[in-house]
Amino acid sequence: MPPLRPMLAKASKDLPAGDxxxxxxxxxxxxxxxxxxxxxxxxxxxxxxxxxxFPEVVGYLLEQLPPHCVIDGELLIATKSGLDFDRLSQRIQSTAEQVEQLAQSASASLMVFDLLALGDKDLRAEPLAERRRLLLESFGQLQSPLHLTPATVDGAVAQEWYDRFQGSGFDGVMAKPLEGTYAEDKRTQIKVKHHQTADCVVAGYRVHPEGGVTSLLLGLYEDAAEDGAEPQLQPVGLCSGFSASQRRTLAAELTDYEEGGHALHPWPDLTHAVLHSGPQGMEGRNKAWAAAISGEWVPLRCELVVELTYENFTSERFRQAARFVRWRPDKSPTECRFDQVDHPPPPEYETLFPEA
Incomplete structure (x- = not known):
């Protein structure tokens, strides 16, 4: 029984070949x-x-797991449009009363991928190939919302997964040595995550304590409405990670776009909340976004387009800060739409997650 720390993975740009x-x-x-x-x-x-x-998950586990075991997996919340990490995050910041409500409205699932102990036998010293064999033998009949992860030893299949499973909660592909033992808290596995690009409108910036720009505030336009209404610019997150020299250079480049930024900004309520009352008064997606940018915020005329790289786009926002690639003076801001970051779930999603 606990304490025990999960095995970790190191990042790689490419899938490794081998066993x-x-x-x-x-x-x-x-x-x-x-x-x-x-x-x-x-x-x-x-x-x-x-x-x-996750009281509902405890119930599922009591119904389906052997009486004595230790397993490794991933808690997920499956929705019709994909896996929703924001709802998971909300759960672990909730009161007991809120947890009960969320367990009813957005029940969690568990994806199982390793077996550490079964009965009175500690399996951590066994190679992964043997642990996987025992996992299939003992847990192969799990029923939704408990799942046994798909896996393959075929590198071509893994590459096809990586190429096709993008967005909707599919983060990339893991590669785990078949002869590897379970090394707690060690990065002996390999993760190959998706890194995608998008063009966004720069709607403002946050000032670094030592001067210059610490974050760019990003927006995307909604898709055209059927009633012909003008598409609205929506906040989607941040672009950050600038060096000291980049912070100063960006500040100089953005100065010309500050004039009229307050008066002409498409997010007057959000601007007011961030500049004057902070994030407490915001609701929904804007609350999370405002919390991330609380501080000295400078709105800009929404005329600049930036190309960036990102890992996850969920719940209509970048979950982690995106990374600057280059300015796109050749693109109009209205070309920056949500359709470039929309990745519908693959056909296998409904089969994998019938509870969604």
Missing amino acids: FLYEPKWDGLRCLVFRDGDTIELLGRNEKPLTRF
Whole structure:
């Protein structure tokens, strides 16, 4: 039983070839599951207790798992449009009353991908190939919303997954050495994550404490409405990670776009909230976005387009800060639409997650 820390992975740009087990990389919360009779304990990264936040998952596990085991997996929330990481994050910041409500309205699932102990046998010293064999043998009949992850030893299949499974909660592909033992808290596995590009409108910037630009505030236009209404610019997140010299250069480049930024800005309510009252008064997506940019915020005329790279776009926003690539003076701001970041779930999604 706990404490125990999950095995980790190091990033790679390309899928490795050789004796690996390849699996989809899921956009969820890492979770170790410990069952000892009628007791279930869920443990996240850095030994974070998760049990009280996912009471419905505890119920599923009691119904389906062997009486004594330890498994490794990923907590997910499956919706019709894909996996929703924001709802997972909301869950672990909720009160007990809110958790009960969320468990009813947005039930979580568990994707299982490793077996660490079964009965009284500790399997961590066994090679992955043997742990996978025992996992299939003992957990092959799991029923939704508990799932056994798809896996393959065929590198060509893994590459096809990587090329085709983009967005909607598919984060990339994992490569795990078949002869590898379970090394707690060690980066002995390999993750190949998607890095995609998009063009966004620059709607403002946040000032760095030492001067210059610390973040660009990004927007995308809604798709054209059927009633002919003018598409609206929506906030989608941040672009950051600038060096000290880049911060100063960006500040000089953006100065000309500050004039009229307040009066002409398409987000007057958000501007007012960030500049004067902070994020507490905001709701929904704008609350999370405003929390990320609280501070000295300078609105700009929305005329600049930036090309950037990003990993995840979920719930109509970049979940992590995007990275600057270059300015796009050849593009009109109105060309920056949500359709460039829309990645519908692959055909297998409904089969994998019938609970969605």
